[in-house]
Amino acid sequence: MSSVHWREAWKYGERAFRYCQLDVGHALGALRYAAGALGWSVALIEDVDSAELATMMGIDRSGDFSGNEDADLLIEIETAPGSTPPAARRPPVARHGNESRWAGQANLLDPHPFYRWPVIEQVSRATQGRGTGLPSEIQIHPPRHPTDQGRAADIILGRRSAQRFDGRHLMGADSFYRMLDGLLNRPNAPWDVWRFAPRVHPILFVHRVEGLDPGVYALPRHAAAADALRAQMRGDFEWQSPDNAPAHLPFYRLLCTDCRVIAQTMNCHQAIAGDSCFALSMLSEFEPVVSANPWRYRQLHWEAGLIGHALYLEAEAQGLRGTGIGCYFDDALHEVLGLTTTRFQSLYHFTIGRPLIDDRISTWPAYPDRQVAPPGESWP
Ligand SMILES: Cc1cc2nc3c(=O)[nH]c(=O)nc-3n(C[C@H](O)[C@H](O)[C@H](O)COP(=O)(O)O)c2cc1C
Structure with missing residues (x-):
């Protein structure tokens, strides 16, 4: 993924770098769920650095x-899980040196950008690198039993914001x-791709x-x-x-x-944070983790995107x-929680409830040529 x-x-603007990293986490999750539905496996290849x-x-x-x-992330997808010998788990370039021949030029997206955001380049450079070994202790919860709440494909293809x-x-x-149970580290999709200790809570x-009484709650994932x-x-705080x-x-x-008001305010005044059933902030272990290895700044966002x-x-x-x-005000959130250091940092927010569908917007299937229209319906 790049x-x-x-x-x-x-x-x-400047938020772009973080959004891209969050999107990497979303994309990793999407791949893992889709691969699972096909009986394929997904694994991260961790020992490759950005360069x-x-x-x-x-x-x-x-x-x-x-x-x-x-360059962000290298992912191995096996169509016959467990069949790839460890020595073959790297692409040919990595195994045999750069024998590949490349062709083509990337198009220049915008030759005259109206604004430039030099901090994006800076943070990209500062966070190049790789993971350094796996943490020794990962608390893994037992596997979760599936329910018959729906076909994976219907859920995946029906997903919208x-x-x-x-x-x-x-x-x-x-x-x-x-839903909360689905965020615990366990040998189920998507968490079986994430062989790191959870850092985002x-x-x-x-x-x-x-x-439940309306209020503020915490789900520390270890x-x-x-x-x-x-x-x-x-x-x-009660901690009960x-x-x-x-x-x-x-x-x-x-x-x-x-x-409700505080949630809306701290999420850039967006009504979706106050009208939902609940909203959440993903508070990440931050300063010690990122100081020890700045590359983890990316990885923490991938974890948040996966959540x-x-x-x-x-x-x-x-x-x-x-x-x-x-879009949220992290300082306001930290103040509400009483956080005065950068030991923890909010990286992503989310909100869930019963949606009101805007009838003025038509929704067509994303890939009509690959889907079968339900009985009685036809797609253009
Ligand atoms: C990293 C990320 C940040 C987002 N931030 C916001 C936001 O602050 N407010 C909002 O209304 N939607 C937000 N969204 C939702 C996107 O607008 C939405 O995912 C996108 O328009 C694609 O639509 P879809 O999710 O229905 O496929 C965000 C989505 C992602 C992945």
Whole structure:
């Protein structure tokens, strides 16, 4: 996977680098779910650094590329899982040196860009590199049993972002907890591709969920993170497990309060954060992780994007809908939580509820030639 930052920057400016990295996480999730539906496997090839990856992809050819494309991630997809010998797990370029011949020039997307965002280039350079070994301790939860809530293809192809929510809908407790359960590290899609300790921990702003007081909640995705978050956040937070929470879920109530206005405000005043059933912030372990290896700045965003993708599909599976939120005020969030250091940093937000469909917008299947129209319907 590679990113062309300009494709986000023309619209989002400096935020483009982060959005591209979040999109890498979403794309990784999409690949993992789709591969799973076909009986294929997906694995990350971790021991390749950014420069080597750019060479493999041919995007380091400065004459043919204007330097706008960034190598992100190498993924192995096996159509017969387990059949590839370890020695063959690298593309030929990496194994035999650069014998490939490249052809073609990347087109110049915008020869006269109206704005330039030099920080994108800077952060891209500063975060080149690779992972350094796997963390030793990963708490893995037991596999989750499938439910018969729908065909994977229907859920995947039906996924869209909600644009507005029904501000009165009360979400069932079972749906809510199943969604959170889908964010735990376990040998199921999409988490079986993520062989790293979880670093990103949702802080939830619950508005309307059956059996839960409206308020602020936390889902630290590993035990040590719960202690660290507790030490860093406001001293008057409760840290109590709600009565109806499944015992295995590390889910804590921090504060009972109506947080609809605050959620909307801190998400760039977007109504989707206050009208939903709940919104969340993905608080990441940050400063120590990124200082030790700046490349992890990318990797943390991939993890957040992966969480976002799991949430999109979990919401669809429950007959609800989600929207990723990249526009938010991180300082305001940190202040609400009492965070005064950069030990934790919010990287991505999300919101889920019952969508209101805008009838003025027509939706056609993305790939009509590859899908069969339902009985009685025809597509143009
Ligand atoms: C990283 C990311 C950030 C996003 N930020 C916002 C946002 O702040 N507000 C919003 O309304 N939608 C946001 N979205 C939703 C996108 O607008 C939406 O995914 C895109 O228009 C494609 O539509 P689809 O998700 O229905 O396929 C975001 C999506 C992603 C992946």
